[in-house]
Amino acid sequence: MCGIVGYIGWQDAAPVLLKGLKRLEYRGYDSAGIALLNGTLSVMKQKGSVSGLETDTLAFRKETPGATMGVGHTRWATHGEPSDRNAHPHLNTAGDIAVIHNGIIENYSALKQELISQDYVFVSETDSEVLVHLIDRIWKSEPSLDLETVTRSALRHVEGAYGLCVISSREPDKIVVARKGSPLVIGIGIGEFFIASDAAPIIEHTNKVVYLSDGELAVVTREGYSIKTIENVEQEKIVTELDFSLEKIEKGGFEHFMLKEIFEQPAVMHDVMRGRVRLEEGRLCLGGIEDYLDRLKQAKRIIICACGTSWHAGLIGEYLIEEFARIPVEVDYASEFRYRNPIVGVDDVVIVISQSGETADTLAALRTAKEKGALVMGICNVVGSTIARETLCGMYTHAGPEIGVASTKAFTAQVIMLYMLALALSKGRTISSDEIVLHLKELVTIPEKAARILELDSQIKSIAERFKDAKNFLYLGRGYNFPVALEGALKLKEISYIHAEGYPAAEMKHGPIALIDEDMPVIIIATRDNTYSKILSNIEEVRSRKGRVIAIANDGDQEISRLAEHVIYIPQASGPITPLLTVIPLQLLAYHIATLRGCNVDRPRNLAKSVTVE
Ligand code: G6P
Numbered sequence: 001m002c003g004i005v006g007y008i009g010w011q012d013a014a015p016v017l018l019k020g021l022k023r024l025e026y027r028g029y030d031s032a033g034i035a036l037l038n039g040t041l042s043v044m045k046q047k048g049s050v051s052g053l054e055t056d057t058l059a060f061r062k063e064t065p066g067a068t069m070g071v072g073h074t075r076w077a078t079h080g081e082p083s084d085r086n087a088h089p090h091l092n093t094a095g096d097i098a099v100i101h102n103g104i105i106e107n108y109s110a111l112k113q114e115l116i117s118q119d120y121v122f123v124s125e126t127d128s129e130v131l132v133h134l135i136d137r138i139w140k141s142e143p144s145l146d147l148e149t150v151t152r153s154a155l156r157h158v159e160g161a162y163g164l165c166v167i168s169s170r171e172p173d174k175i176v177v178a179r180k181g182s183p184l185v186i187g188i189g190i191g192e193f194f195i196a197s198d199a200a201p202i203i204e205h206t207n208k209v210v211y212l213s214d215g216e217l218a219v220v221t222r223e224g225y226s227i228k229t230i231e232n233v234e235q236e237k238i239v240t241e242l243d244f245s246l247e248k249i250e251k252g253g254f255e256h257f258m259l260k261e262i263f264e265q266p267a268v269m270h271d272v273m274r275g276r277v278r279l280e281e282g283r284l285c286l287g288g289i290e291d292y293l294d295r296l297k298q299a300k301r302i303i304i305c306a307c308g309t310s311w312h313a314g315l316i317g318e319y320l321i322e323e324f325a326r327i328p329v330e331v332d333y334a335s336e337f338r339y340r341n342p343i344v345g346v347d348d349v350v351i352v353i354s355q356s357g358e359t360a361d362t363l364a365a366l367r368t369a370k371e372k373g374a375l376v377m378g379i380c381n382v383v384g385s386t387i388a389r390e391t392l393c394g395m396y397t398h399a400g401p402e403i404g405v406a407s408t409k410a411f412t413a414q415v416i417m418l419y420m421l422a423l424a425l426s427k428g429r430t431i432s433s434d435e436i437v438l439h440l441k442e443l444v445t446i447p448e449k450a451a452r453i454l455e456l457d458s459q460i461k462s463i464a465e466r467f468k469d470a471k472n473f474l475y476l477g478r479g480y481n482f483p484v485a486l487e488g489a490l491k492l493k494e495i496s497y498i499h500a501e502g503y504p505a506a507e508m509k510h511g512p513i514a515l516i517d518e519d520m521p522v523i524i525i526a527t528r529d530n531t532y533s534k535i536l537s538n539i540e541e542v543r544s545r546k547g548r549v550i551a552i553a554n555d556g557d558q559e560i561s562r563l564a565e566h567v568i569y570i571p572q573a574s575g576p577i578t579p580l581l582t583v584i585p586l587q588l589l590a591y592h593i594a595t596l597r598g599c600n601v602d603r604p605r606n607l608a609k610s611v612t613v614e
Helices: 012-024 050-063 106-118 129-141 145-154 259-265 265-273 287-297 310-326 332-341 360-371 386-390 409-425 433-443 446-454 455-468 480-494 505-510 532-543 558-563 579-596
Strands: 001-010 029-040 040-047 069-075 097-102 163-167 169-178 185-188 193-196 208-211 216-219 227-228 303-305 329-333 348-354 375-380 395-396 471-476 498-503 520-523 547-554 568-569
Touching: 001 012, 001 097, 001 169, 001 332, 001 505, 012 029, 012 069, 012 193, 029 050, 029 097, 029 216, 029 265, 040 050, 040 097, 069 097, 069 163, 069 169, 097 208, 106 129, 129 163, 145 163, 145 169, 145 216, 163 558, 185 227, 185 505, 259 265, 259 360, 259 579, 265 409, 265 446, 287 375, 287 409, 303 310, 303 360, 303 395, 310 329, 310 348, 310 409, 310 480, 329 332, 329 360, 332 360, 332 547, 348 360, 348 409, 360 375, 360 386, 375 386, 375 409, 409 433, 409 579, 446 568, 446 579, 455 568, 455 579, 471 480, 471 505, 471 532, 480 498, 480 520, 480 579, 498 505, 520 532, 532 558, 547 558, 547 579
Parallel strands: 303 329, 303 348, 348 375, 375 395, 471 498, 471 520, 520 547, 547 568
Antiparallel strands: 001 069, 001 193, 029 040, 029 069, 097 163, 163 169, 169 216, 185 193, 185 208, 216 227
């Protein structure tokens, strides 16, 4: 949700900022802008992508030669439509203070009325603009204060979430940065510093970073940085070394990040298991939770909270943990959990799952669970993210940076983590060590099977060609493949804008069957497991209403080819592990349908990769 970059150092700031914004564009891409400071403050901002801004800034940059500091923003609209006016940075009326902001100022309306009554003129419809006028008002009333102090005072009036950068020509050699709820990282170079919403724009310059925590404010100059709380208490921060390379966040010959990330899955699966699945020793080593494993095993109940694709992984986690570890599991949308006054206590374990580790609702669910005394564990992909830091224990998925807005490799990585967790929770309780070894032996075969599914890419593309103009899709699955049906439908919706619904196959007769006719493609996951015969009946039910069946089935299943119009054959795997394979053809199908329809799969309309607002 909105990308923030800042630079102060010795390089020409504009290209650094623009390149940084491009790396953050997955966070929001409806408008973009930069402010450069070189004696005077100059702003260029407009509706549209960063590339558009880059082209149009050529002249602007000539007007502001040699600026070696500035800030940039790429927006995901919350308050006010995408437009030039609503794009950030926002300026005060005198044009000597600029603010970029990620998050939502919840009391902006009251603040705005107050400022308007004091003759402040607003040029945008955004909540963010109140920040710059608030800073201006405080500075006017006490001109002897410095930028840091006025920003700190202004933030005391603000309710809501922010990650922000403030610069001013009145104090030209500093960037004031603050965070509450929206992530910010400072990159440490030599004689130069970078600020960004996440590490992606920073990695090509330095691998040394400091993550700001909620309620912290930093002043960054060419000489260094200082970090204090909003209450003005100095903070000692640890410098973290990033462990991913630039190559990992580039497309590497693929047409889109999403396709690259789908194809990365076999390698990611290896990475997730590396060092954790110790087949030769017949055990799992889950470092991030080892000290808490006994407490986790004693949980009366596990509640999994997440959003979007991570929530689907959570549903699979429920099936896995209940089946293997026999601990009752509930799965909740984080946004529902946090507001429904849930009954949670010290006997409960709450597992939050988040690729980004920054999703606002998931973070709030985590905090609610903590307040109520539950043991809170995280499964996150982004190292050092807020959720990762605020959970008591947890595991990183190690899927590498995921740039495509629609999650793919992070999902399979989450499912593997949950599979390993379920086995770890069962050990010594519900399944024998020998059985665990058998499960692990199967798990390590999955990357190679996933690679074989990727070889079906052209077959899946030709199926996509036939169905790309459909108006609706239905996805059906049972058991472990029910959440996969949900995920398949979500992928298609997100990137192709075709309406799609996922359903447990048996529930079809309670509603969706009414929709089935010759125009309705129905994707049915029909792998051989304990519900196989039931799924065959569901296929018959669809066929008899002229629905067009595309089946995902196991290699060698002749019966399916008799029933379905198209069959995508995938390698056999046992039920609990099958989602890791069945989801891959669905990702590819969604990808091809979307690209054939001319959609921008990496940046689908209205979506954002990291949803840091409620
Ligand atoms: C957004 C993204 C989804 C993601 C969801 C949860 O909606 O577009 O791809 O699944 O947020 O994100 P998280 O980072 O918490 O997994």
